[in-house]
């Protein structure tokens with residue numbers, strides 16, 4: 001039975017206009033990438049302005065990759081995000097510290113699920129997201145291989161787009177889905193029709209009469 005409330009996160013938002021468009025199209029959350037290595041990096045000022053324009057019901061998620069604790073907290077505060085997404089190789093104590101300030105989406109590769117269990121399983125304020133080894137690389141995970149181990153309540157990322165997200169939902173029943181590269185015309189520039197099609201595909205797959 002599909003979860004009626006799968007959350008949709010549209011990541012890599014770089015402009016106020018893209019944020020407003022994704023929110024109006026029905027995104028539950030917008031991702032703002034603050035990792036210096038990213039082609040989708042955005043300033044805290046733009047993220048903050050975007051957040052002020054999307055209304056109170058859309059979550060704003062600051063996305064970080066292997067960045068220092070002070071940098072994460074300072075940037076999150078400046079951008080006024082409502083949650084933080086943490087990629088990279090990070091000690092559990094670091095993740096728990098940030099979870100004391102913001103709800104955390106902790107992103108792991110399937111291979112790290114078992115070894116890092118203590119970071120996400122039953123940890124207050126931490127939600128697990130599974131992603132491919134290269135964040136923002138547009139490569140899907142092997143959903144069939146993952147299905148027997150996919151933790152209840154986890155989110156899914158990695159190469160999701162309008163044409164495959166329903167299949168991923170059928171396979172894994174994630175609590176939320178997150179995408180960036182397959183929603184773009186080019187890195188950092190959204191393709192509005194892909195964003196709309198992605199959100200529609202998730203909503204359709206949540207309809208109980210959708211074939212399983």
Ligand SMILES: O=C(O)c1ccccc1N[C@@H]1O[C@H](COP(=O)(O)O)[C@@H](O)[C@H]1O
Pocket residue numbers: 011012031033035037038039040063064065087131134135136137138139157158159160178179180181182
């Ligand atoms: O997209 C990036 O550039 C990026 C950089 C650093 C950390 C995370 C990044 N993106 C995250 O990657 C996944 C999935 O991306 P895709 O759909 O496979 O392209 C998602 O969680 C983004 O938030």
